[in-house]
Amino acid sequence: MEAEPTIEFRLDRNSGVPPYRQLIDQVRQALRLGILHPGDQLPTVRDVVKQIAINPNTVHRAYRDLEHQGLTEGRPGSGTFIKRSLSKVPDEQPALQRRIEAWIRAAREAGLGDEAITALVAEAMRTAERKKK
Amino acid sequence: MEAEPTIEFRLDRNSGVPPYRQLIDQVRQALRLGILHPGDQLPTVRDVVKQIAINPNTVHRAYRDLEHQGLTEGRPGSGTFIKRSLSKVPDEQPALQRRIEAWIRAAREAGLGDEAITALVAEAMRTAERKKK
Amino acid sequence: MEAEPTIEFRLDRNSGVPPYRQLIDQVRQALRLGILHPGDQLPTVRDVVKQIAINPNTVHRAYRDLEHQGLTEGRPGSGTFIKRSLSKVPDEQPALQRRIEAWIRAAREAGLGDEAITALVAEAMRTAERKKK
Amino acid sequence: MEAEPTIEFRLDRNSGVPPYRQLIDQVRQALRLGILHPGDQLPTVRDVVKQIAINPNTVHRAYRDLEHQGLTEGRPGSGTFIKRSLSKVPDEQPALQRRIEAWIRAAREAGLGDEAITALVAEAMRTAERKKK
């Protein structure tokens, strides 16, 4: 009953993305979305090992890389903590969030699977990119 | 007398995804979105090497894996061709595509960078997933 | 007979400094002294393992950290290379080098061991530091 | 009625050297340089904790190791005292000390930072070592 869970990691073993990288990306995502804030404690290495099946060294490496990025800080004896944030959460975010969730529901109802949805988004980002240039 | 380009590969060196996997994913994406169809020719290994900086062996391996997945077919002397599609393009797809493009433009205008956009989408997919369960 | 040796690592097992850190420090030192330059190749992980008794992972970690510092670049299939230098070698350096070498010889002739010499230098740096403030 | 400070510890958090080891090294340095002598009292654990941010257990461990090395002696109720010295201070030491201080000032004036100075000294010690062999 210590602290409320700060972040729950998930691993996609089929994505081709190395697990340590998935952990890093998930922390960065949480920082960008304002889910994690400076001072928050990340789950301990041993917690993560219990939660998802993964080797402690791999978790450790992710945390170490995050520390190198200046985002976290490992305090021996106490844990790993958020040091700096990435979020400059814009006011429009809640609205954007609702819209993207609605879109995803619509896509799912149209019978699209996750891979197809990801493909659509990636394609759309590429399209928008070209227009930007 | 070049055939018109069927697909243009891109490499993201910072994503952590191995290059050969990125090629595979991009072909699968194109198949899902109905951009590539059975009979279409993939760019030759040489073409890909010219287009993006990559080792021919890596391209070769990606094509070989696609063949193992039953998606393509190598015809010695002529090239690699699409054998089977993945798309069951729903009627709503054009609409979905327009909506996601609009959403991405909105997100960009709100000042979100690519990483933040990806974060929002990933988070939304996770949320929708939980609701589904 | 490929390339001439760029740097030879040494490990002091009694210093309390972790081996991976000693490797990093030695590369940084060589950069500062103008011994290594951008484009130079570092010994391969396997070479280092042969040269000094150390685990490949440890060498690897040192190289990875150096890469994170922006100093080196690992090219799979070819090796690890210097990317950026740290040296702004001042004109006075050769003279300073001769003087410090002479001093060390004098100290050794006075019967001082390495630990004592290090102690004197450390003390002197501390003294100079205080004067500076 | 504080006794006058016999030694002031400092911690370099970035050196990679474990804190308990830094304390030990600093006492040994002081002994070699004739700054501490048999009978002198080391600062109490509490003093050290106040002076530098460190866990009492860590200080305790350093003192225990020093005692194991036969250099200090813990007298329950009164403190920790120097039992034996390491210095065979040569007559030339004051002169050597002045010379190294002068050298360091010169190096600093030439624009060298601490890391560069350390690099030069280390390199010079290595060079001298080879000549000795």
Added chain:
DNA sequence: GTGGTCTAGACCACG
């Protein structure tokens, strides 16, 4: 208990 490092050995991606 926490994080941090090292060793050992396997497997993968790349050239």
Added chain:
DNA sequence: GTGGTCTAGACCACA
């Protein structure tokens, strides 16, 4: 052959 990642398990420093 190169670098890169993962697992397994041991040991250390710190609170």
